[in-house]
Amino acid sequence: MSVTNRMHFKMMSFVHETLYGLFRDPYEALDAAGLEPGQKVLEVGCGPGFFTVPAAKIVGEKGNVYALDINPLAVERVQQKISEEGVTNAKIILADAAHTGLPGQSFDLAFVFGFARPIGDMENILTELHRLLKPAGILSVEGRPWIPGELFCPLERQGRISQFGKAG
Numbered sequence: 001m002s003v004t005n006r007m008h009f010k011m012m013s014f015v016h017e018t019l020y021g022l023f024r025d026p027y028e029a030l031d032a033a034g035l036e037p038g039q040k041v042l043e044v045g046c047g048p049g050f051f052t053v054p055a056a057k058i059v060g061e062k063g064n065v066y067a068l069d070i071n072p073l074a075v076e077r078v079q080q081k082i083s084e085e086g087v088t089n090a091k092i093i094l095a096d097a098a099h100t101g102l103p104g105q106s107f108d109l110a111f112v113f114g115f116a117r118p119i120g121d122m123e124n125i126l127t128e129l130h131r132l133l134k135p136a137g138i139l140s141v142e143g144r145p146w147i148p149g150e151l152f153c154p155l156e157r158q159g160r161i162s163q164f165g166k167a168g
Helices: 003-023 026-033 052-059 072-085 122-132
Strands: 040-044 064-069 090-094 107-112 133-142 152-158 161-166
Touching: 026 052, 026 107, 026 133, 026 161, 040 052, 040 122, 052 064, 052 072, 052 090, 064 072, 072 090, 107 122, 122 133
Parallel strands: 040 064, 040 107, 064 090, 107 133
Antiparallel strands: 133 161, 152 161
């Protein structure tokens, strides 16, 4: 991993772990995303894990959170966080979001927050998320990204979080 990528991750971690919580409530964002107890959830681009532990707490013992990132430093940091918190229903995966290798139609909800700099083609990432979601699955996205209508249809918007239903 390049020095630039290591520095970028360290700066992002500092912001998320010290300042972000002053301005942002992860539970409010996850509620707007549609997380509920018992769901199987995919967090795409988990970074340093600001949302991972709260998501695991929301879905509870009967649910699971799979946090995915392409950066090995992110995976290492999030693994450390879930271990420190004693979280047993979260799994961290080092993978490209466009080619996860996860089984199809296995998630109730996928969320993509703070994905300002996707590594890879966003269209391929959305195609992979469509494959991973169950037929009634929900994709929740922060911001105003372009979401292809042939893959997802708009459902609801709360603040900066938009929910999309799986099409087809």
